[in-house]
Amino acid sequence: MQQLINFFIRKRHFLLFCVLVLLGLFFTFQSRSYHSGKYLSAANGISGTLFSWTSGISDYLNLKTQNELLQIENSQLREAVGNVNSIFQSQASQSTLWGGVDYIPARVINNNYSRTKNYLTIKGGEKLGIQTSMGVVSPNGILGITDKTSSGYATVLSILNTQSSINAKLTKSNHFGTLQWDTRDPNIVQLVDVQRLAPLAIGDSIVTGGRSTIFPAGIPIGAIESYELDQSGNYYVVQIKLFNDMTNLGPAYVIKMPDAAEIQELEETIPDEE
Amino acid sequence: MLVLNNVALFGYIVPFLYVIYILRFPVTGNRSVLLISSFLLGLFVDIFSNTGGVHAVASVTMAYSRPLFLKTSFGISYEYNVVKIIEMPLGGIITYVLGAVFVHHFILFSLEVFSLSQWALVLKSTLFSALFSSLLILISFILFGSKKR
Numbered sequence: 221m222q223q224l225i226n227f228f229i230r231k232r233h234f235l236l237f238c239v240l241v242l243l244g245l246f247f248t249f250q251s252r253s254y255h256s257g258k259y260l261s262a263a264n265g266i267s268g269t270l271f272s273w274t275s276g277i278s279d280y281l282n283l284k285t286q287n288e289l290l291q292i293e294n295s296q297l298r299e300a301v302g303n304v305n306s307i308f309q310s311q312a313s314q315s316t317l318w319g320g321v322d323y324i325p326a327r328v329i330n331n332n333y334s335r336t337k338n339y340l341t342i343k344g345g346e347k348l349g350i351q352t353s354m355g356v357v358s359p360n361g362i363l364g365i366t367d368k369t370s371s372g373y374a375t376v377l378s379i380l381n382t383q384s385s386i387n388a389k390l391t392k393s394n395h396f397g398t399l400q401w402d403t404r405d406p407n408i409v410q411l412v413d414v415q416r417l418a419p420l421a422i423g424d425s426i427v428t429g430g431r432s433t434i435f436p437a438g439i440p441i442g443a444i445e446s447y448e449l450d451q452s453g454n455y456y457v458v459q460i461k462l463f464n465d466m467t468n469l470g471p472a473y474v475i476k477m478p479d480a481a482e483i484q485e486l487e488e489t490i491p492d493e494e
Numbered sequence: 495m496l497v498l499n500n501v502a503l504f505g506y507i508v509p510f511l512y513v514i515y516i517l518r519f520p521v522t523g524n525r526s527v528l529l530i531s532s533f534l535l536g537l538f539v540d541i542f543s544n545t546g547g548v549h550a551v552a553s554v555t556m557a558y559s560r561p562l563f564l565k566t567s568f569g570i571s572y573e574y575n576v577v578k579i580i581e582m583p584l585g586g587i588i589t590y591v592l593g594a595v596f597v598h599h600f601i602l603f604s605l606e607v608f609s610l611s612q613w614a615l616v617l618k619s620t621l622f623s624a625l626f627s628s629l630l631i632l633i634s635f636i637l638f639g640s641k642k643r
Contacts, residue, residue, distance in 0.1 A: 232526065233525050233526065233558070234558075236526055236529050236530070237555075237558040240529060240530070240533045241551050241555065243533070244533065244536070244547035245547060245605075246547065247537070247540065247546045248545075248548050251547070270542075332543065332544075336607055337544075375544060
């Protein structure tokens, strides 16, 4: 017994080290499983408040560029309003299939783009109706999908995250693919699994596919920069230059699809045969 | 930390300056206190960067292996020779900082990427970020240490 106690006293630093490392690994793996580990995230109150404070300063410094972006958005919206009548007359647009999509305004207050798993923090949470798994867009294009939410803030799984995979398609031909990121460049993402029959041209634009309950169809993503066949030779890997500058973000909108809950509920009733 | 998250603007190199605390902890200080405080420090950084516990694990490992680097850099009897790390010869300080920062960054990036197929990315990030962090840490050592000399 005496020896055992002596052993523990002699090795106390090593034991403490082991306990702390195990605790750290526990936190790491907990945060890795999607949508869990709620209490240790940037969505909590303390870090959220600090982030909004620091972003207050950086917002001020960015006012000029953000104003320009807003002006561009305004002009686009005016254009859209002008076009609405003709759209109604010609054919039902794809987004009307969803029975109107709500855009909840939010603001990016913290932005990562240099890691392999990047997250954004936005100001705007459950109080405004923001929940997990909602799409987030900026005036220029998509940003990501909401991950964890608190009453006033939410974290967003950025498209610059190796865990992100978003359905997207070519504007011209409706060929679908999956949007991923290879961590090399914060302005270039990859569209994989595009059929080799798809007609590709450098400069073609890519939009969201609308095959999910997160993004409606037709939200701009980026333009084709280059493309090549993958190893199997059956699918293209397309390099896409994002319309968004992911290193300079400000205003954002969270997309609330009114029928999302209903569709998910319906899909869950399908037996999983895999 | 809030400032340094944005330093990654120059390419992909992310410096982590908070490890200065572990490097400059008094040589004769209580080792348990160092281990626990570096764990909490790492966890604090994790909370802000959504990384679970990778900074905590890396910091604790670095704190635990610190005597090894002290020994190789300043000699076996470092506990009697070293009063303040800053006042040691520059060669020793450089070995000490480089060694410890490499261990920290390697564990950090391996856990963050966590995939064997991406080993090249881990090594690349570790190498460049560790060199850059070490450089910044050494500069801060010189800046904040000169007064006491």
